[in-house]
Amino acid sequence: MNQPARQSTATAIAVLSGLVLCPSVFAAPPVVKVDGSSTVFPITEAVAEEFQKARKGAINVTVGISGTGGGFKKFCRGETDIANASRPILKKEMDDCSKAGIRYYELPVAYDALTVMVNPQNTFIKSMTVAELKKIWEPGAQGRINNWKDVNPAWPDQKLKLYGAGADSGTFDYFTEAIVGKAKSSRGDYTASEDDNVLVQGIAGDKGALGYFGFAYYIENQKKLKAVAIDGGKGPVAPTPENVDNGSYQPLSRPIFIYVSEKSLDKPEIRDFVDFYMKNVRPLVQEVKYIPLPAKAYSLNLDHIARKKLGTVFGGQNETGLTIEQLMKREAQL
Numbered sequence: 001m002n003q004p005a006r007q008s009t010a011t012a013i014a015v016l017s018g019l020v021l022c023p024s025v026f027a028a029p030p031v032v033k034v035d036g037s038s039t040v041f042p043i044t045e046a047v048a049e050e051f052q053k054a055r056k057g058a059i060n061v062t063v064g065i066s067g068t069g070g071g072f073k074k075f076c077r078g079e080t081d082i083a084n085a086s087r088p089i090l091k092k093e094m095d096d097c098s099k100a101g102i103r104y105y106e107l108p109v110a111y112d113a114l115t116v117m118v119n120p121q122n123t124f125i126k127s128m129t130v131a132e133l134k135k136i137w138e139p140g141a142q143g144r145i146n147n148w149k150d151v152n153p154a155w156p157d158q159k160l161k162l163y164g165a166g167a168d169s170g171t172f173d174y175f176t177e178a179i180v181g182k183a184k185s186s187r188g189d190y191t192a193s194e195d196d197n198v199l200v201q202g203i204a205g206d207k208g209a210l211g212y213f214g215f216a217y218y219i220e221n222q223k224k225l226k227a228v229a230i231d232g233g234k235g236p237v238a239p240t241p242e243n244v245d246n247g248s249y250q251p252l253s254r255p256i257f258i259y260v261s262e263k264s265l266d267k268p269e270i271r272d273f274v275d276f277y278m279k280n281v282r283p284l285v286q287e288v289k290y291i292p293l294p295a296k297a298y299s300l301n302l303d304h305i306a307r308k309k310l311g312t313v314f315g316g317q318n319e320t321g322l323t324i325e326q327l328m329k330r331e332a333q334l
Contacts, residue, residue, distance in 0.1 A: 039214035044084050077100060078102060085257045088317070093316075102138045172192075198213060200217060309334045
């Protein structure tokens with residue numbers, strides 16, 4: 001074998017040996033696994049896109065939609081690093097996490113104006129009272145409240161078609177608690193989905209429709225939908241960022257969260273993502289049409305992580321009617 005051929009063969013062997021000895025050359029980038037609420041999805045997805053761009057593909061982020069309840073099931077089994085949640089963690093979920101040795105940080109990321117909508121061709125509804133909504137959605141309404149006239153005799157004898165969140169959804173838990181008075185207490189004869197886009201299409205395509213889901217999906221589709229002002233006892237109030245900020249849109253204003261596994265935070269890629277999330281999320285919350293928290297809320301979240309302030313300030317209960325100011329005071333006491 002001549003000298004150049006020998007050298008090129010030696011080089012090839014050296015390169016191949018290096019590849020065998022350094023499997024990281026072929027290793028896939030680390031993955032941050034997120035799952036849960038469809039309401040929180042647009043926020044986390046926007047952060048994930050910016051993060052992956054900033055890290056030039058060195059870290060991947062996957063964001064699933066199983067609903068808040070479905071997301072906590074995966075999170076408390078240790079299958080994900082972060083749970084998107086449109087309500088606080090509940091007692092049973094806390095117990096499941098505890099049994100599996102999963103400890104977590106509760107990080108509020110935004111506020112939502114849970115929005116009630118009708119079809120744009122509906123000319124007779126501009127506002128509804130909490131009592132009227134309860135009359136429609138309570139379990140006893142099934143088979144009894146079928147037309148709009150059944151709710152209010154001033155409304156037409158028109159078929160009422162309902163669209164709402166599925167049973168694994170935090171939106172379902174929050175809405176039933178706020179409107180019916182008990183979480184998960186609802187009639188069952190409605191089109192249910194954890195995918196809010198399915199609900200958008202249903203309401204947009206049905207003249208007699210009524211439904212509910214997060215504010216961002218309403219804003220994104222407002223040409224196809226008509227928002228209903230809610231009268232919680234002090235007159236009708238429209239779902240707007242201003243009315244959430246001033247605390248007047250009640251009882252359907254709510255904080256939304258991510259929950260981060262303490263164990264996952266030991267991985268540098270998870271810590272990097274969560275740090276990036278809290279430092280960059282505020283403008284992205286506005287971009288995807290939710291209501292951002294005050295800047296100090298995101299600093300407080302990072303402070304809780306630095307000081308290992310684990311757990312929840314809600315004690316395993318879903319709570320309605322909490323203003324941004326009240327949330328901030330409570331989180332500061334963790």
